Amino acid sequence: MMDFLTTLFDMLGSASFWVATLRVATPLILGTLGVLICERAGVLNLGIEGIMVAGAFTGWLAVFNGADLWTGVLVAGLVGGAFGLLHAVLTVWLTVSQHVAGLGVTLLATSLSAFAYRVSFPQVSTPPTIEAFAPLESLADLPLIGPVLAGQTSLTLLAIALVPAIAYLLYRTPMGLALRMVGENPAAAEGQGVDVIAVRTGAVIAGSMLMGLAGAFLTLSAFNAFFFNMINGRGWICVALVVFASWRPGKALLGAVLFAAFDAAQLRLQQAGGVLPYQIYLMLPYLLSILALIVMARRAAYPQALMKPYRKGER
Amino acid sequence: MTESLPALRLANITKRFGKLVANDGISLELGTGEVLALLGENGAGKSTLVSILFGHYVADEGHIEVFGQPLPPGNPKAALAAGVGMVHQHFALADNLSVLDNVLLGSEPLWQPFSRRRAARARLIDTANRFGLGVNPDARVATLSVGERQRVEILKALYRGARILILDEPTAVLTPQESESLFTTLATLVTEGLSVIFISHKLDEVLRVSARVAVLRGGRLVSVRNTEHTTKTELAELMVGRSVTLPTREPRPHGDLVLSLSGVHAAHAGKTLLDDVGLMVRAGEIVGIAGVSGNGQHALADLLCGTLAADRGEVSVSGQTMRANPRDWIARRVARIPEDRHAVGVVGDLPVWENAVSERLHLPAFSRAGIVRGRTARDFTRRLVTQFDVRLSGIDVPARVLSGGNMQKLILGRALSVAGEGVTPTLIVANQPTWGLDIGAVAYVHRCLLDAAAAGAAVLVISEDLDELFAIADRIAVMFKGRLGPALPTEGCSRAAIGLAMAGSTASNTEGAPLHAA
Numbered sequence: 001m002m003d004f005l006t007t008l009f010d011m012l013g014s015a016s017f018w019v020a021t022l023r024v025a026t027p028l029i030l031g032t033l034g035v036l037i038c039e040r041a042g043v044l045n046l047g048i049e050g051i052m053v054a055g056a057f058t059g060w061l062a063v064f065n066g067a068d069l070w071t072g073v074l075v076a077g078l079v080g081g082a083f084g085l086l087h088a089v090l091t092v093w094l095t096v097s098q099h100v101a102g103l104g105v106t107l108l109a110t111s112l113s114a115f116a117y118r119v120s121f122p123q124v125s126t127p128p129t130i131e132a133f134a135p136l137e138s139l140a141d142l143p144l145i146g147p148v149l150a151g152q153t154s155l156t157l158l159a160i161a162l163v164p165a166i167a168y169l170l171y172r173t174p175m176g177l178a179l180r181m182v183g184e185n186p187a188a189a190e191g192q193g194v195d196v197i198a199v200r201t202g203a204v205i206a207g208s209m210l211m212g213l214a215g216a217f218l219t220l221s222a223f224n225a226f227f228f229n230m231i232n233g234r235g236w237i238c239v240a241l242v243v244f245a246s247w248r249p250g251k252a253l254l255g256a257v258l259f260a261a262f263d264a265a266q267l268r269l270q271q272a273g274g275v276l277p278y279q280i281y282l283m284l285p286y287l288l289s290i291l292a293l294i295v296m297a298r299r300a301a302y303p304q305a306l307m308k309p310y311r312k313g314e315r
Numbered sequence: 316m317t318e319s320l321p322a323l324r325l326a327n328i329t330k331r332f333g334k335l336v337a338n339d340g341i342s343l344e345l346g347t348g349e350v351l352a353l354l355g356e357n358g359a360g361k362s363t364l365v366s367i368l369f370g371h372y373v374a375d376e377g378h379i380e381v382f383g384q385p386l387p388p389g390n391p392k393a394a395l396a397a398g399v400g401m402v403h404q405h406f407a408l409a410d411n412l413s414v415l416d417n418v419l420l421g422s423e424p425l426w427q428p429f430s431r432r433r434a435a436r437a438r439l440i441d442t443a444n445r446f447g448l449g450v451n452p453d454a455r456v457a458t459l460s461v462g463e464r465q466r467v468e469i470l471k472a473l474y475r476g477a478r479i480l481i482l483d484e485p486t487a488v489l490t491p492q493e494s495e496s497l498f499t500t501l502a503t504l505v506t507e508g509l510s511v512i513f514i515s516h517k518l519d520e521v522l523r524v525s526a527r528v529a530v531l532r533g534g535r536l537v538s539v540r541n542t543e544h545t546t547k548t549e550l551a552e553l554m555v556g557r558s559v560t561l562p563t564r565e566p567r568p569h570g571d572l573v574l575s576l577s578g579v580h581a582a583h584a585g586k587t588l589l590d591d592v593g594l595m596v597r598a599g600e601i602v603g604i605a606g607v608s609g610n611g612q613h614a615l616a617d618l619l620c621g622t623l624a625a626d627r628g629e630v631s632v633s634g635q636t637m638r639a640n641p642r643d644w645i646a647r648r649v650a651r652i653p654e655d656r657h658a659v660g661v662v663g664d665l666p667v668w669e670n671a672v673s674e675r676l677h678l679p680a681f682s683r684a685g686i687v688r689g690r691t692a693r694d695f696t697r698r699l700v701t702q703f704d705v706r707l708s709g710i711d712v713p714a715r716v717l718s719g720g721n722m723q724k725l726i727l728g729r730a731l732s733v734a735g736e737g738v739t740p741t742l743i744v745a746n747q748p749t750w751g752l753d754i755g756a757v758a759y760v761h762r763c764l765l766d767a768a769a770a771g772a773a774v775l776v777i778s779e780d781l782d783e784l785f786a787i788a789d790r791i792a793v794m795f796k797g798r799l800g801p802a803l804p805t806e807g808c809s810r811a812a813i814g815l816a817m818a819g820s821t822a823s824n825t826e827g828a829p830l831h832a833a
Contacts, residue, residue: 173429174424174430175426177412177430180412184410184411187407190371190391191369192395192421193391193392194421194425303411312371
C-alpha cells in the first residue's frame with residue numbers, strides 16, 4: 001500500500017505526468033467546447049465522433065500534400081464546419097431527430113474519411129507520416145509550469161485559451177446571450193427579435209469547427225499520421241463531459257483535464273505493475289468518469305430547449 | 316375616437332389555417348392612451364389576431380399601421396422597433412437565466428463584442444421604478460412568483476421602448492391580489508401615454524379596465540362598444556352569440572361521508588407534495604379546492620385517481636381504504652376528470668369509441684374472454700355522444716381531432732358512466748374541469764356536476780378559477796404549498812380572504828374566517 005501511495009505522489013509531482021495529461025486533455029477540451037456551444041444553443045451534436053475523424057484526416061491530408069501546419073488546422077476546422085452545416089440543415093431547418101441526424105453525420109463523416117484515405121493511399125501498409133507541430137521548448141524556463149508547457153504544442157495552448165474566450169462570448173456578449181436564450185426558450189428569443197434558426201445554425205457550425213480541430217490535434221500534434229480508429233470514442237467522452245461540466249466552459253476544462261489525468265495515471269500504474277490485472281487500470285478513467293457523472297449530472301440544469309426543434313409560427 | 320392619429324390601425328385582417336378562417340376581415344383602431352379590451356371565447360381568433368400584429372403569423376390579407384406607418388408582416392423585430400410590446404399568456408422567459416438577461420436579449424446588436432450590462436441594469440431599475448414594477452434584476456427567473464414573472468414580461472416590453480402593449484389573458488394565472496396590482500400598473504401605463512390591448516374572456520375585468528371593448532366571435536369582429544355604455548349581459552351575449560344562463564347552485568341534502576382523507580402525506584424525489592392533508596366530502600356535496608397552480612393540486616388529483624401513493628395517512632371512499640391503483644378507484648365508482656385532457660384524458664390517436672370505453676374495457680360489459688365486444692362498445696359510445704352532446708363527424712375519428720369542449724364532454728360522459736349508464740358515480744374528482752372551454756361548454760359541465768351532486772354523488776372540484784368555485788361549490792378549501800386549509804361554506808367565504816390564502820398569508824387579521832391550517 002505504501003508503495004502504491006509513493007508511486008502516486010511521485011507521479012503527481014512529475015512534470016512528465018502533467019505533460020501527458022495535458023496532451024491527452026487537448027482534444028477533449030476542444031471537443032467538449034464544441035459540444036457545449038451546440039448544446040447551449042439547443043442542439044445535441046452526436047456527429048462529433050465522425051467530425052473528429054474527418055478533421056483528423058483532412059487536416060493531416062492537407063499537410064501531407066504540402067500545406068503548412070496551420071493551414072492543415074484551418075482545413076480541419078472548415079471540414080468540421082461543413083459537417084456542422086449538414087447537421088444544422090437536418091436538425092435546425094428540417095427538424096429531424098437530433099439523435100438520428102447526429103449518428104448519421106458520424107457514420108457519414110467516418111466512412112467518407114475511410115473511403116478518401118483508401119482512394120488516396122491504395123497500397124500502403126504503414127501509414128505515411130508528416131512533420132507534426134513541435135513542442136514549445138522555449139517556454140521551459142517559465143517558473144513552475146515551464147516544464148509542463150514545454151512539452152506541449154501551440155494547439156494545446158490554443159485549446160486552453162479558448163476556454164476563457166468562449167466563457168466571455170457566452171456570458172458577456174449579446175451573441176452569447178442570444179445563443180443561451182435559443183437553447184432555453186427559442187420562442188422567447190424570437191419574440192425579442194432574435195433569428196432562432198440563424199443563431200442555432202451558427203452555433204452548430206462553430207461548435208463543429210472546434211470538433212474538427214479536436215480531431216486535427218491528434219494527427220498534427222499528438223501523432224504524425226492518420227489511423228482509422230484513432231478517435232476511439234473520444235467524441236462520446238466529450239458529450240459526457242459537457243453534462244459533467246453543467247454546460248460551463250470552465251468546468252469543461254476541469255472535466256477534460258481530470259479525465260486525462262486518470263488516463264495518464266492508469267498508464268503509469270499499469271507500468272508500475274501491481275496486484276491488479278491491467279484491465280482494471282484500463283477501465284479506471286471510464287469508471288471514475290461514470291462516477292463523477294452520476295454525482296454531477298443529477299444536479300445538472302439542462303438547457304431547457306435542448307433537443308427540441310423550433311418551428312416558427314407553431315403553437 | 317379621437318381626431319389624432321390612432322396608435323394602431325388594423326385593416327381588413329384575414330388569416331386562414333387550412334379550411335378554418337381564424338380571422339375574417341377584422342378592422343380595428345386603437346387610440347393613444349387607450350385601453351381596448353379584446354373579448355372573445357377560446358377559438359374566437361383573439362390570439363391569432365395579436366400574433367399577426369406581433370409578427371408571429373403572417374396575415375393572408377389586410378395590413379397594419381402603427382402610428383401611421385405600415386408594419387411589415389411576419390417580423391417580430393419590426394413590431395418591436397415600431398413600439399409594439401407583447402406580454403404572452405405563457406410567459407416567454409428563459410427560467411435558467413437572470414431577469415436582466417431576459418430583458419437585455421435582443422436590445423443590443425448581435426455582433427457587438429461586448430455587452431453594456433451595468434448601464435442596462437441601471438436602465439432596467441429606472442424603468443421598473445418609473446412604472447412601479449419592482450423586481451430584482453439578478454434573480455433567476457425560475458425563482459420568481461407568477462406575478463413577478465409577469466412584471467418581467469411587461470418590463471421587457473417597456474425596456475425596448477414599447478408604446479403599445481398587448482396583454483394576452485394576463486390575469487389567467489394570477490391571484491386576485493396580483494390581478495389588482497396588474498390593473499394599477501395598467502393605469503400607470505396609460506397615464507404615461509401608452510396604449511394597451513387587453514385580451515380576456517372574463518367580463519368583470521374587461522368592464523373594469525377598458526375604455527372600449529371589441530368583441531370577437533368565430534373569427535369576426537361582431538361589435539365594438541364603449542365600456543361605460545355596455546353591460547355584462549350584453550357583452551356575454553355578443554361573445555357567445557346567444558343568451559347563456561349559467562346554472563346556479565341550489566341547496567341539496569348531504570348524505571353519508573364518501574371521501575375521507577386524514578393526515579395524508581406524499582412526496583416525490585425528496586420534494587413534499589402533500590403535507591398533512593385532511594378532507595371530507597359527503598354524498599350530494601360539492602367541495603372546491605382553490606389555489607394557484609403548483610401548490611399540490613396536481614398531487615391531490617393524482618392521489619384521488621389512484622396514480623399516486625401516500626407515504627402516510629388514510630385515504631378512504633365510502634369507508635373503504637383505497638390503494639394506489641386506478642382500477643380500484645374505477646371499481647369503487649369514482650369518476651375522474653383529469654386536468655390535461657389532451658395528455659391524460661384521451662389517447663389522441665385512438666378512435667373516439669375506444670377512448671369512450673377505455674376505463675371499463677376489462678369489464679364483462681365490453682369484453683368477453685379477452686376479446687373486445689366491438690358492437691356493444693360502439694353502441695354505448697353512440698348513446699354517450701348523443702347524451703352528452705359531443706359534436707363529431709363519427710365515432711371512428713381519432714379523439715385528438717375533437718375541439719376542447721367536445722373532448723371534455725366525451726371525458727365527462729365517460730367519467731359519469733363509470734358505474735354504468737344512468738348510474739350515478741359515488742365520487743367525482745374533477746381537476747380544472749372547464750379550463751379553456753367557452754361559456755356554453757362551461758355551463759354544460761357545471762350543469763352535469765350539479766345534477767350529479769343532486770343525484771347523490773360526492774363531488775370534488777379542483778380549480779384555479781375562483782368564479783367557478785363560487786358558482787358551484789358548497790364549501791371551498793385553499794391549497795398552498797401542499798397544505799390544505801379547512802373547507803368552509805361558500806356563503807361565508809370572501810374572495811379577498813381566499814386570495815390571500817392562495818398567496819400563502821394567513822387571513823387572521825382580515826375579514827372572514829381563517830382559511831389556512833395552522
